[in-house]
Amino acid sequence: SGTMGEDYFTQLDHAKLMYKVVYSAPSETTAQHTQEAVNILSSFSPDLLLFAGGDGTARDVCASINNEQVCLGIPSGVKMHSGVFAITPQAVVSIIKSMLARKLVAVTEAEVRDIDERSFQEGRVVTKHFGELLVPDDQLLVQCVKCSGLPDDQLSLDDIAAFVSETLEDDVLYLFGSGGSLRHIKEFVGIDEPTLLGVDAWYNGECIAKDANEPVLIDLLGNYPKAKLFLSVIGGQGVVLGRGNQQLSVRVLRMLGITNIQFVGTQEKLHALEGKALQVDSGDDALNQEISGYRPILCGYHDYVLYDIAYSA
Structure with a gap:
């Protein structure tokens, strides 16, 4: 609800986009609210779960879903060291179009990383591993190259x-x-x-x-x-x-x-x-x-x- 998504869909009603509010959040949200919302969204088993944010949001998503759910980050955070984000929002659109056209879209495990706060306080930027998410690859698969004379x-x-x-x-x-x-x-x-x-x-x-x-x-x-x-x-x-x-x-x-x-x-x-x-x-x-x-x-x-x-x- 609110700024976590509903407000944006309300503004886009002219495009007749269908949406449903599945989680009511307070005006000021914390990581807990993101995790609760993601947990509810993943219970619907979506084909692709998109999230907008940075490494902190990626950590919340990673902590809230099973390892079978395919996700993809829309890059819009202040920290994006993780490998779970598309290069641009346009790249996200390209991947969705490929899925809708039923082209072969590769999926791979990608690391969720975030800055280690203790190192950051010491003036060093060191990232820490927090898990993996299953994400679409940005390359469409092609036919295998024949080798060794085998099919x-x-x-x-x-x-x-x-x-x-x-x-x-x-x-x-x-x-x-x-x-x-x-x-x-x-x-x-x-x-x-x-x-x-x-x-x-x-x-x-x-x-x-x-x-x-x-x-x-x-x-x-x-x-x-x-x-x-x-x-x-x-x-x-x-x-x-x-x-x-x-x-x-x-x-x-x-x-x-x-x-x-x-x-x-x-x-x-x-x-x-x-x-x-x-x-x-x-x-x-x-x-x-x-x-x-x-x-x-x-x-x-x-x-x-x-x-x-x-x-x-």
């Missing part, structure tokens, strides 16, 4: 598999869905003879279930509180959920939690869609809406792109 898709799959293998955590149940891409990842992490059309489960360096059906998945999720699901893009169709993975029922997905789903797809598969949105059909309209929107798609070694996921009734 681009194969090289990308090797990169994805290596990254997944190196980032597996202890005491986390990993569910790998169906498809050739995920079978490649399953083999890379150490699953012997993984299923092509089924869901395989991996826990603490061991395959604990193959071709798991819905009852098995529900039992696993009931016994392992931390879990993550990898789903791949079906080449040509652009479907990520609802085709060939019926064992991932609404109940299974609810138990898992939407934030624990990681979509996987090479740049080649995404480029082949020619801007068409990825499709989801979980069997539940509310769940479809939760999954829909711009989501980070793992497409290389620590390499993600934002891509639109939609439900067509």
Whole structure:
């Protein structure tokens, strides 16, 4: 409300911009109010959360959201040492236009930094690390360059598999869905003879279930509180959920939690869609809406792109 946003939208009513006030703030705000507002805004799971300010605002945003939310800073602060700001406000517009045009927009982790107050009082400008935010990259992704005589898709799959293998955590149940891409990842992490059309489960360096059906998945999720699901893009169709993975029922997905789903797809598969949105059909309209929107798609070694996921009734 007020100077935190509402006043500006009121002035722009002639442009017929739709807006909704979701947080009432006092006339004089503190970091706490920014954090509370950001926490409410992020609960709506926006495709892109924009914030205007400097390093202090970036710190408040970083302290208030989960690591899956994509953010971008509009540069308008007195201190901007963080790597989470666009170069100019016009650059922000350019990124939004690219997303609306469904071009491949890279996302990357960027540091949130701010001046260390003690050093500043001593007359030295030293920045301190306060965390990372997931932000759009300012470069559009391009086709991979062929090398070693191997297809681009194969090289990308090797990169994805290596990254997944190196980032597996202890005491986390990993569910790998169906498809050739995920079978490649399953083999890379150490699953012997993984299923092509089924869901395989991996826990603490061991395959604990193959071709798991819905009852098995529900039992696993009931016994392992931390879990993550990898789903791949079906080449040509652009479907990520609802085709060939019926064992991932609404109940299974609810138990898992939407934030624990990681979509996987090479740049080649995404480029082949020619801007068409990825499709989801979980069997539940509310769940479809939760999954829909711009989501980070793992497409290389620590390499993600934002891509639109939609439900067509």
